[in-house]
Amino acid sequence: MERQISVGEGLLAKPYQNYGTTSDCGDTASLPSMRNSSGSDATTAVVFSTLVAVSGSFCYGIAVGYSSPAEAGIMEDLGLSIAAYSVFGSIMTIGGMLGAILSGKIADIFGRRNVMWLSELICTLGWLAIAFAKDALWLDSGRLLIGFGAGIISYVIPIYVAEISPKDFRGVFTAFHQLMNTFGCSLAYFFGNVIPWRVLALIGVIPCVLQLIGLFFIPESPRWLVKIGKEKEFETTLQNLRGKGADISQEAAEIRDHIEISQKHSEARLLNLFQRRYANSLIIGVGLMLLQQFGGASAMAYYTISIFEKAGASGSIGSRGIAIIQIPAVITGVLLMDKAGRKPLLMISACGMAFGCFFIGLSFYLKEVKNMNDAAHILVLVGFMGCSVFNSIGLAGIPFVIMSEIFPINVKASAGSLVILICWSCSWIVTYTFNFMMQWSSAGTFFIFSGIGFLTVLFVAKIVPETKGRTLEEIQDSIITSFAGLR
Numbered sequence: 291m292e293r294q295i296s297v298g299e300g301l302l303a304k305p306y307q308n309y310g311t312t313s314d315c316g317d318t319a320s321l322p323s324m325r326n327s328s329g330s331d332a333t334t335a336v337v338f339s340t341l342v343a344v345s346g347s348f349c350y351g352i353a354v355g356y357s358s359p360a361e362a363g364i365m366e367d368l369g370l371s372i373a374a375y376s377v378f379g380s381i382m383t384i385g386g387m388l389g390a391i392l393s394g395k396i397a398d399i400f401g402r403r404n405v406m407w408l409s410e411l412i413c414t415l416g417w418l419a420i421a422f423a424k425d426a427l428w429l430d431s432g433r434l435l436i437g438f439g440a441g442i443i444s445y446v447i448p449i450y451v452a453e454i455s456p457k458d459f460r461g462v463f464t465a466f467h468q469l470m471n472t473f474g475c476s477l478a479y480f481f482g483n484v485i486p487w488r489v490l491a492l493i494g495v496i497p498c499v500l501q502l503i504g505l506f507f508i509p510e511s512p513r514w515l516v517k518i519g520k521e522k523e524f525e526t527t528l529q530n531l532r533g534k535g536a537d538i539s540q541e542a543a544e545i546r547d548h549i550e551i552s553q554k555h556s557e558a559r560l561l562n563l564f565q566r567r568y569a570n571s572l573i574i575g576v577g578l579m580l581l582q583q584f585g586g587a588s589a590m591a592y593y594t595i596s597i598f599e600k601a602g603a604s605g606s607i608g609s610r611g612i613a614i615i616q617i618p619a620v621i622t623g624v625l626l627m628d629k630a631g632r633k634p635l636l637m638i639s640a641c642g643m644a645f646g647c648f649f650i651g652l653s654f655y656l657k658e659v660k661n662m663n664d665a666a667h668i669l670v671l672v673g674f675m676g677c678s679v680f681n682s683i684g685l686a687g688i689p690f691v692i693m694s695e696i697f698p699i700n701v702k703a704s705a706g707s708l709v710i711l712i713c714w715s716c717s718w719i720v721t722y723t724f725n726f727m728m729q730w731s732s733a734g735t736f737f738i739f740s741g742i743g744f745l746t747v748l749f750v751a752k753i754v755p756e757t758k759g760r761t762l763e764e765i766q767d768s769i770i771t772s773f774a775g776l777r
Contacts, residue, residue, distance in 0.1 A: 332459040333533045335509070340451050340463045342504035344470040346406055346443045348497040349413050351474020353382060353436045354591070359482025360490060367487075370426060378429050379592075382437035383718040389441020390710035394703030396442075402450040402511045405442060407502060413439035414498040421491035432491075444690070445710045449702065452694035453511040454531055457761045461627035464694055468687025472620045475591075476613045513762075517549055517699055541761070548763035549699055568705070570769045571696045574754055575709040578636075578689035581746040583716035585643055586739035587681050589724040590674070600732060601653050601670040602663060608671060615675055616682045623683035631758040632688050636750045639684025642676055644743025649673030651736030673736075685746070689713075695757045698766045 357379040365375055389409075397405045412435050419432030447467050455463045474497070482490050509531065515524040528538050528545075564572070590597065598608035626635060653669035656662040697705040727735040757765045 332456055332463070333531065335531050335533075336454055336456070336459075336463070339454055339508040339531075340466055342501060342508050343406060343447050343450050344466045345497045345501035345504065346410055346413075346447055347467045347470035348474040349410065349494060349501070350440045350443050351471035351476075352478045352494045352497070353413075353440055353474075354471070355475035355478030356482065356490060356494065357382075358594075359479055360487035363487040364429065368423070368425060368429070370429075374426050378426065378433055380718070380721065381430050382433050382440065383714055383721070385434040385437020385439075386441035386444070386714040387711060387718070389438040389443075390445065390707055390714050391441075392707070393442045393445035393710060394705070394707035397446050397449065397706075398514075398517075398703040401514055402446050402453070403505055403508065405446050406450065407505050409439040409442040409446065410498045410501045410505075411439075412436075412442075414495055414502070417491050417494040417498065421488045421495075436494075441710065441714060444713065445706045448690045448694040449706060450511055452691070452762065453513045454509070456532070458628060458759055460695070460762075461632060461691055461758060462624055464691040465624040465627045465687050467690060468682075469620050469624050472616055472682065472686075476617055479610075479613045513545055513549065513699060516545060544761060544763050548766070568697075568701055570753075571698075571701075571766070572705065572708075574696055574769070575689075575693050575705060576712055577749055577753065578692060579709055579713040580716060581640075581742060581749060582685050582689050583713060583720055584739075585640070585685065585742045585746060586647060586720065586736070587643070587677070587685065588717045589720050589739075590677060592721050593724060594674075597650070598670065598674070600728070601650070601666060602657055603667045603670050608674060611671075612674060612678045616678045619679040619682035620686070623687065626683070627688075627691070628758055631756050632692060633750060633754055633756045635684040636688050636754065637747050639680045639686075639688070640743050640746035640750060642680025643685060644740045644747070646673045646675075646677035646680060647736045647740035647743055649676065651733045651740060654732040654736065692754065692757060695762055695765050696755075696769055 361375060361379075364370060364378070365372075370378070393405070396408070400408075416432040416435030416437075416439065419428050419435065421432075423429045423432065448464050451464045451467065452460055477493075478490065481493065485493075509527040510523070512524050512528040512531065515527060524545075525538070525542060528542055529536070532538050532541070594608065594612060623635060623639075649669045650673035653666040653673060656669065657666040693706060693709050724735070727738075755765070755769060760768075
């Protein structure tokens with residue numbers, strides 16, 4: 291196994307060492323960086339590594355937004371029925387589940403960087419299969435491959451970015467995963483309306499190729515390196531990430547001590563994850579993903595146009611407005627992540643989603659009331675815009691940030707895979723059952739989503755810890771200690 295890891299690790303090591311150890315570029319005194327009030331630096335190495343990593347998030351976003359604008363062109367060119375196209379749209383979720391199951395384990399065996407390389411290679415093959423598809427089999431195969439790669443991306447990118455970032459910038463950089471996801475989705479929507487679906491699929495290849503190239507110039511996660519016993523590489527990588535002149539002795543000691551303590555416990559298989567000492571972390575991670583998905587965000591993303599049209603409003607105007615407004619909303623969330631904190635943003639986001647869903651439900655109720663159609667149209671627009679804004683600033687991305695922070699490294703693979711699997715599984719449940727729920731009661735469906743939103747506020751207030759400005763080791767120790775104190 292040692293030989294296998296060394297080969298994978300050596301794939302990208304040399305280009306990065308040349309990049310990070312150059313006498314001028316390695317020194318934070320001469321290197322452009324971001325500095326906060328506490329003196330923590332986010333060096334060019336960290337910024338560049340984050341941008342390369344979240345190129346995969348951009349690819350994921352394009353995949354999420356692809357099926358809506360491509361629907362008419364694909365059905366016409368390949369003669370697909372509505373049922374056949376529904377399979378194409380939903381099979382990505384199945385691929386995501388499969389990718390989630392394997393993501394944590396392979397990231398622990400081969401390293402975060404090499405697994406990102408694998409996921410982008412798989413996504414590239416998927417996009418090419420769609421772009422040159424002659425029938426439904428090629429379409430579905432390509433979409434399944436993209437879903438598999440996206441399932442891996444959902445885990446490994448937030449984990450990698452959290453593990454390389456300074457504690458005072460970790461929230462901002464990890465939130466870039468959701469920011470680039472949103473950019474990709476919006477790009478697919480706007481360009482998908484004016485270019486052929488095959489060309490749009492080829493555009494999806496671009497961020498994949500950019501990341502495949504960029505991965506040759508970024509480091510492996512220092513925490514993963516020390517976990518597998520690569521002490522020399524660990525110190526070199528951490529020094530390069532923090533800057534040549536930075537004192538890394540305290541951070542390095544904390545990382546070593548925490549991993550040493552974690553590895554005294556069993557290297558977690560799935561069943562070992564359910565030990566009492568990990569209960570709080572598991573409740574927080576799984577609970578946030580369950581509430582995020584059952585709050586209706588995925589259903590609204592997949593069925594935006596049909597919801598507007600069913601409420602009697604313009605689907606094209608509404609969906610374009612959503613695509614535009616969510617970008618500045620996500621940027622606002624990213625900028626506030628390490629200032630306001632994760633917990634306040636989550637509570638504000640969940641509360642806004644709850645009221646937004648309530649307004650949408652009320653619009654469907656008023657639609658059936660005589661002379662209230664105009665009010666219903668206004669309410670559905672206000673409610674949907676509100677849901678988009680408030681979801682973007684918190685619930686869309688922060689659960690992934692917190693997931694990357696709360697699990698000790700010896701259980702991170704199993705726990706991360708489980709949390710991402712639950713996320714994808716719940717997404718499939720909600721998107722599959724949504725149309726049936728709407729047939730039962732359109733107003734009732736959104737009132738249920740609203741109730742879950744208010745439940746999310748209570749869950750965050752009572753259970754979710756604030757992780758802003760703390761090292762990963764401090765966060766994980768405090769969660770375990772807090773649980774021990776409750777026993």
